[in-house]
Amino acid sequence: MTEARDTEAGFAAPQSIATGRLSEKSGLVFRSNAAVASGNGESFDEDPSTKIAATVVDLNDDDSKEEENDPITLPESTHTLLFTEPITSISFCWAFVIAAGSFLCLILALLDNPWGNFQNNIPANVNPPVRFAQYCSIFIALLMEEEIPTALYLLRRIPQQYFNSKFPDLVYSKFVCSCVIRILSGYLFLLNVLLILVQSSGVLDIFYDVLALQFLQQLDDIAFSLARMSVLSKRMKDATNRKYFQIEFNKSKFGQGRKSSIFLKGIYFINMFGLLAGMIVVTLRQKAGHYTCSEITAKLPDMLWENGVVRLPGGGYEEMILNYPYFNGVYRQEGSHDRRPVYVEQNKFDGTPFDTEAPLPELQVKLGAKFMYCESLKAWVFTHEYVRKSKHDDSDCPWLLRSEETDVYDIEDVEGDWQIWAGVISNTKVQITCNECDNDADCNLNGECQKDGTCKCFENIDGVSFLGPHCEVRLRDECRTIVGESYNETFTVMEEPWAGSLGLLQSYNRPQYLYTGGIPGLNASDLVLLYYSGNRWFGGFFEGGQVLFSEEYKQLYSFVMNNYHSFWDRAYKTSTVFVSDITTGDTPVGVDFNWIGERGEQYGPFGVLYPWANETGRGYFRCSDPVSNSTSNTGRHLMKEGGFFEKYPHLLRHQMKKT
Numbered sequence: 001m002t003e004a005r006d007t008e009a010g011f012a013a014p015q016s017i018a019t020g021r022l023s024e025k026s027g028l029v030f031r032s033n034a035a036v037a038s039g040n041g042e043s044f045d046e047d048p049s050t051k052i053a054a055t056v057v058d059l060n061d062d063d064s065k066e067e068e069n070d071p072i073t074l075p076e077s078t079h080t081l082l083f084t085e086p087i088t089s090i091s092f093c094w095a096f097v098i099a100a101g102s103f104l105c106l107i108l109a110l111l112d113n114p115w116g117n118f119q120n121n122i123p124a125n126v127n128p129p130v131r132f133a134q135y136c137s138i139f140i141a142l143l144m145e146e147e148i149p150t151a152l153y154l155l156r157r158i159p160q161q162y163f164n165s166k167f168p169d170l171v172y173s174k175f176v177c178s179c180v181i182r183i184l185s186g187y188l189f190l191l192n193v194l195l196i197l198v199q200s201s202g203v204l205d206i207f208y209d210v211l212a213l214q215f216l217q218q219l220d221d222i223a224f225s226l227a228r229m230s231v232l233s234k235r236m237k238d239a240t241n242r243k244y245f246q247i248e249f250n251k252s253k254f255g256q257g258r259k260s261s262i263f264l265k266g267i268y269f270i271n272m273f274g275l276l277a278g279m280i281v282v283t284l285r286q287k288a289g290h291y292t293c294s295e296i297t298a299k300l301p302d303m304l305w306e307n308g309v310v311r312l313p314g315g316g317y318e319e320m321i322l323n324y325p326y327f328n329g330v331y332r333q334e335g336s337h338d339r340r341p342v343y344v345e346q347n348k349f350d351g352t353p354f355d356t357e358a359p360l361p362e363l364q365v366k367l368g369a370k371f372m373y374c375e376s377l378k379a380w381v382f383t384h385e386y387v388r389k390s391k392h393d394d395s396d397c398p399w400l401l402r403s404e405e406t407d408v409y410d411i412e413d414v415e416g417d418w419q420i421w422a423g424v425i426s427n428t429k430v431q432i433t434c435n436e437c438d439n440d441a442d443c444n445l446n447g448e449c450q451k452d453g454t455c456k457c458f459e460n461i462d463g464v465s466f467l468g469p470h471c472e473v474r475l476r477d478e479c480r481t482i483v484g485e486s487y488n489e490t491f492t493v494m495e496e497p498w499a500g501s502l503g504l505l506q507s508y509n510r511p512q513y514l515y516t517g518g519i520p521g522l523n524a525s526d527l528v529l530l531y532y533s534g535n536r537w538f539g540g541f542f543e544g545g546q547v548l549f550s551e552e553y554k555q556l557y558s559f560v561m562n563n564y565h566s567f568w569d570r571a572y573k574t575s576t577v578f579v580s581d582i583t584t585g586d587t588p589v590g591v592d593f594n595w596i597g598e599r600g601e602q603y604g605p606f607g608v609l610y611p612w613a614n615e616t617g618r619g620y621f622r623c624s625d626p627v628s629n630s631t632s633n634t635g636r637h638l639m640k641e642g643g644f645f646e647k648y649p650h651l652l653r654h655q656m657k658k659t
Contacts, residue, residue: 196210383398
């Protein structure tokens with residue numbers, strides 16, 4: 001009935017016609033000039049010479065000219081119903097619901113991205129197959145996306161005067177709005193595709209997600225097909241078979257100018273270059289390590305290798321006690337290896353690189369350890385250029401710690417146990433923490449997260465200051481000076497104007513303490529320091545060491561403090577006279593201490609340890625606040641008959657002088 005009505009009105013389609021389509025989906029139909037000439041279809045151009053010319057095959061014409069002369073019809077889509085149907089009709093409402101639903105789904109997909117923390121959702125890097133799939137998907141998406149080219153082609157081929165001459169009962173502005181809806185839908189699709197590609201780390205994930213987006217964009221065509229098959233209602237079927245879908249548009253003398261035509265055609269390539277540019281930027285940043293943590297803090301297991309093999313820079317080997325926590329601290333990203341970042345150990349003073357030059361030839365310039373990925377092992381490893389598992393270890397990846405086999409590009413994503421070498425292989429845990437913050441909670445609420453991703457720790461808040469990359473170390477004002485239990489000997493934090501954070505000398509993010517008095521018989525020129533070594537507090541005695549504070553040795557003093565390393569400075573072997581139990585405490589307060597007695601092969605790696613207190617857990621130092629002093633029993637119990645110093649009266653002075 002509808003067809004008969006349209007035929008009577010003079011809108012019947014030609015009976016013998018050669019048809020071609022922009023795609024199966026768009027419904028934008030091209031008809032060849034030869035077919036038009038042989039049929040009875042309408043042509044807007046009434047000039048007979050023009051009609052004759054249209055039937056002549058010009059072998060010199062290119063494809064674009066031939067396409068310009070091909071007739072087209074309106075796309076078979078519910079988007080077309082937005083301007084062919086009255087606003088109050090059911091078919092218009094149905095078309096509007098389809099368009100709104102498609103938009104809503106695409107917008108929801110867009111909003112599902114972590115916009116506040118989007119950079120952290122981009123993988124550190126991807127393997128070559130995924131990279132290839134990402135770039136292939138750009139071209140696939142551009143081929144699948146037809147809303148933008150269809151809308152632009154319609155606007156270019158059907159200007160307002162031509163539209164009004166064909167459809168005097170329709171409104172051109174509604175036609176333009178329908179095309180704008182197509183364009184917006186297309187760009188929502190392309191934007192979602194780009195976001196999916198840069199966040200993907202699997203080939204199938206890429207293709208599944210792109211296909212899902214394409215389905216959302218095809219809802220208008222699916223709904224139109226269902227309506228034409230009478231699945232929805234008779235009114236909807238009638239709307240999809242209106243005369244408007246049979247009318248042909250030839251090349252119009254009202255067509256737009258050449259510059260506008262070139263621009264509209266160029267939009268397609270602009271979209272392609274835009275997607276490629278976005279993907280290339282992400283690719284280059286991934287290769288440069290932009291999406292991995294630039295700085296980490298590593299906490300190695302409390303394990304010790306008594307016969308560590310050190311290959312000396314000048315040649316030869318030396319056995320040293322390797323206490324793995326000596327290498328705790330900050331590691332900064334420097335370069336890459338096997339397409340993954342390399343993290344290099346920083347100094348223990350302020351987390352910056354070790355000095356590359358020493359003020360004296362006999363002073364050692366430190367070379368940092370590394371966390372890196374070894375393709376030959378398929379694992380992340382901890383290694384040092386001068387440390388080997390044996391004198392015969394000449395492997396290309398001489399690891400001391402290695403993760404389970406993995407292909408992850410971000411060291412923070414490593415899961416499971418690590419293997420550690422301590423003469424034999426055993427399993428252990430390694431704690432890796434990124435030093436970048438996203439909010440104040442990453443600073444333990446003890447500091448403010450800055451725009452550059454670093455924590456600015458609070459100073460003197462209610463008598464407490466904070467240290468460390470995450471402001472995790474608390475230093476109370478009353479604990480800037482600590483008091484020993486035996487002689488009320490005092491140690492005070494070391495402060496220098498050039499010392500950076502709070503002006504404190506630090507090691508492993510803990511303050512260093514300087515002995516200031518109380519021990520009987522200790523010379524004024526001697527230096528006693530209390531400093532953290534990664535998992536223990538060491539007490540170091542340096543005979544005549546006070547000379548370091550003189551102006552003459554200022555440069556040497558600064559170099560030593562800035563470049564201190566418990567392993568390479570052989571802190572335990574050469575200078576340590578007392579040592580704490582293993583601890584992660586912020587200060588020496590509340591920690592049990594031991595004198596170091598005899599040393600040698602007969603004894604443990606730290607020698608004979610003589611506890612300072614008779615009771616485990618008693619601790620030795622207290623903060624200097626009045627409350628702590630009033631509640632503490634000083635060292636009298638150690639001096640009483642049968643006490644510690646009656647049993648070992650020689651240890652304090654003897655051990656210091658022996659060192």
